[in-house]
Structure formats: structure tokens, C-alpha cells
Amino acid sequence: MAAIYFLVFIFGLLIGSFLNVVIYRLPKNLSVVRPRSSCPTCGHQVAWYQNLPVISYTVLRGKCASCDQKIGIQYPLVEMLVGLFAVLLFPFEKGLLGIEHLDLFKFIVEFSIACVFLAHFIIDIKHQLLPDKLNLYLLAVVTPFAALSYPPHYWVLGGVVGFMGPYLVTLFFLKVRGVVGLGGGDIKLFGILGILLGPIGVINTIFMSSLAGSIIGLGLIASKRMNKNTALAFGPYILVVATLQIFFPDLFDMINPFVFN
Ligand SMILES: [Zn+2]
Structure with missing residues (x-):
């Protein structure tokens, strides 16, 4: 063993x-x-x-x-x-030879998510970028898994809500106030997370990562480590929140102040 x-x-x-x-x-x-x-x-x-x-x-x-x-x-x-x-x-626990195809598929999906999240996290902190190629790979493993595991109204609607919500809000702020909020990579990542977490789940991701980003951003401004115009990577907040939701759901429910269930 x-x-x-x-x-x-x-x-x-x-x-x-x-x-x-x-x-x-x-x-x-x-x-x-x-x-x-x-x-x-x-x-x-x-x-x-x-x-x-x-x-x-x-x-x-x-x-x-x-x-x-x-x-x-x-x-x-x-x-x-x-x-x-x-x-x-x-x-x-399934025993190596007794592993069913679906368990192996689940492992590939979860392991891929963990690896892409780690790469995204480091790249975004260094370059303020969530590369399309990594998002595309994530989309390619997550979509068939969600389609096999969940009903269409869960994962299709989740993808639409996860992508369109942040996209429309970002567009609104760009048109009305002329500020660029989320980057394209952030919005695409939210869309993919919606496919995996469903519409309610991804609304939680959006709210929790915005809350975490605001608290830490305000803290950094208050401590004069940055000013209001400093570009800050938002990806790490999304990634930490999504990691909790996917791999530690009980812990996530405990600390989530928004009651969307
Ligand atoms: Zn050398």
C-alpha cells in the first residue's frame, strides 16, 4: 500500500x-x-x-x-x-485496481482544479493575469464532469450567472464611471466556477471574494501600502474562496455571512 x-x-x-x-x-x-x-x-x-x-x-x-x-x-x-x-x-480507499472510472475522472477533475488554481494564484500575483489557456483547460475538464454529475439547470444556469453577472457589473462601471473593475480572466473564471458550483454557489463566490477583496484592499489603503489607484490582482480572492467552497464546503458554510442556500 x-x-x-x-x-x-x-x-x-x-x-x-x-x-x-x-x-x-x-x-x-x-x-x-x-x-x-x-x-x-x-x-x-x-x-x-x-x-x-x-x-x-x-x-x-x-x-x-x-x-x-x-x-x-x-x-x-x-x-x-x-x-x-x-x-x-x-x-x-477504493483499492488501486478496484477504482471505478468515475472515481478516476473525479480525481482528474479535482487534481486539475487544484493545479490550475495554484498556477493562477502565483501568475496573478506576479503579473495581474489569469491566462486564457489555463481557464480553457479548466473549462474542458469541469464541463463534462458537471454535465455528468448535475442537472442542466444547475450547471448551465451556473455558468450563465457566473459569467454574465460579473460581466454586466463590470460593463456598467466602465460605461457609467469609466473605471475598469474586473479583468477578463476574472470574469471567465467566475463563469467556469458557475458551471461547477451552480448559480447559488457562484453568487456566494462573487459576494465572498468581493467582501474579502474590499476588506483587504481597504486595510492596505489604510496602512498606506497602496493608494486607491493601485492595480490589485483580484484572482487570488476568487481562488481562495472557491478552494474553500470546493474542497472545504463545511468550513465555507461556517464563515459565509451571506445566506444564499
Ligand atoms: Zn546559469
């Missing part, structure tokens, strides 16, 4: 290693498949044995093998986190 946990963890580490490439390259509009990874400072191509998740970082003591350029701690951290996601979400 321990061997299966180990294999699933290794699988997670490898996906985490790929996720690091996605996080680095997507905002720069580079291909995530080619070329092979290289050091951004000296151009040294990373050999496969220098690219082993976590191990290589430890052996190389966080530095490029050729020059002394530091490798960010973010790399092994993302790998470890994704390894952990895989172990936590994998349906071990």
Missing part, C-alpha cells in the same frame, strides 16, 4: 515540475512544451538529472549547475504542493 502512495506522490511531483514551466512561460507567451528548460541567466540547458523534482534543487543547493544563479524556492515548493495534492485527492 505504501508503494502506491509513493507512486502517486512521484506522479504529483512530476506534474508539479511541469506546472513550474507553465507558471514561468505562460505569462511570457512561450510554448510550455519546447524548448527544454534552461537557466535564464547563462542559458545552460538543464539536463534531465538536474531536473528531478525537489531532489535536484536540494543537490544543487538552489543554484544553477553552470553559473551561480539562484533557483527560486518557489520551484521545489510548487512540486511538493502538487505532490501533496495528488496524495490527498487520490481515491486510495
Whole structure:
């Protein structure tokens, strides 16, 4: 049994290693498949044995093998986190060979959500961007899962409410007050979350993330860390709230002050 946990963890580490490439390259509009990874400072191509998740970082003591350029701690951290996601979400209790197709599908969907959320979170904080490619991948795994699991009025209406609500509010503020509220990536993410969480669920996401964003934004303005015109990524608030709703629904219900049930 321990061997299966180990294999699933290794699988997670490898996906985490790929996720690091996605996080680095997507905002720069580079291909995530080619070329092979290289050091951004000296151009040294990373050999496969220098690219082993976590191990290589430890052996190389966080530095490029050729020059002394530091490798960010973010790399092994993302790998470890994704390894952990895989172990936590994998349906071990079913016994590896007895796993039904639907359990495996559920694992792929949940694991994909966790990975995309992590990449979105880091990219949005660094670049104020939720890349279309990640949203598109999320849409592609979430939609068939929702269509198989929920009645159409739940997921179709959820998608419409999740997308159109924030879209119309943003359009209103743009026309009436000339301010850009949410970015396109935020609105698309709300739409996808609507498909997964249903209309009521995504209204909760919208209200809770707006509340969290307002409280923290006002706190930052009050502490003079930013002024009213500082652009702030909104994605992280949506992602944290949606993580609670999807993976910790009981905790979410406990802290949710809006009673939409
Ligand atoms: Zn180098």
C-alpha cells in the first residue's frame, strides 16, 4: 500500500515540475512544451538529472549547475504542493485496481482544479493575469464532469450567472464611471466556477471574494501600502474562496455571512 502512495506522490511531483514551466512561460507567451528548460541567466540547458523534482534543487543547493544563479524556492515548493495534492485527492480507499472510472475522472477533475488554481494564484500575483489557456483547460475538464454529475439547470444556469453577472457589473462601471473593475480572466473564471458550483454557489463566490477583496484592499489603503489607484490582482480572492467552497464546503458554510442556500 505504501508503494502506491509513493507512486502517486512521484506522479504529483512530476506534474508539479511541469506546472513550474507553465507558471514561468505562460505569462511570457512561450510554448510550455519546447524548448527544454534552461537557466535564464547563462542559458545552460538543464539536463534531465538536474531536473528531478525537489531532489535536484536540494543537490544543487538552489543554484544553477553552470553559473551561480539562484533557483527560486518557489520551484521545489510548487512540486511538493502538487505532490501533496495528488496524495490527498487520490481515491486510495477504493483499492488501486478496484477504482471505478468515475472515481478516476473525479480525481482528474479535482487534481486539475487544484493545479490550475495554484498556477493562477502565483501568475496573478506576479503579473495581474489569469491566462486564457489555463481557464480553457479548466473549462474542458469541469464541463463534462458537471454535465455528468448535475442537472442542466444547475450547471448551465451556473455558468450563465457566473459569467454574465460579473460581466454586466463590470460593463456598467466602465460605461457609467469609466473605471475598469474586473479583468477578463476574472470574469471567465467566475463563469467556469458557475458551471461547477451552480448559480447559488457562484453568487456566494462573487459576494465572498468581493467582501474579502474590499476588506483587504481597504486595510492596505489604510496602512498606506497602496493608494486607491493601485492595480490589485483580484484572482487570488476568487481562488481562495472557491478552494474553500470546493474542497472545504463545511468550513465555507461556517464563515459565509451571506445566506444564499
Ligand atoms: Zn546559469
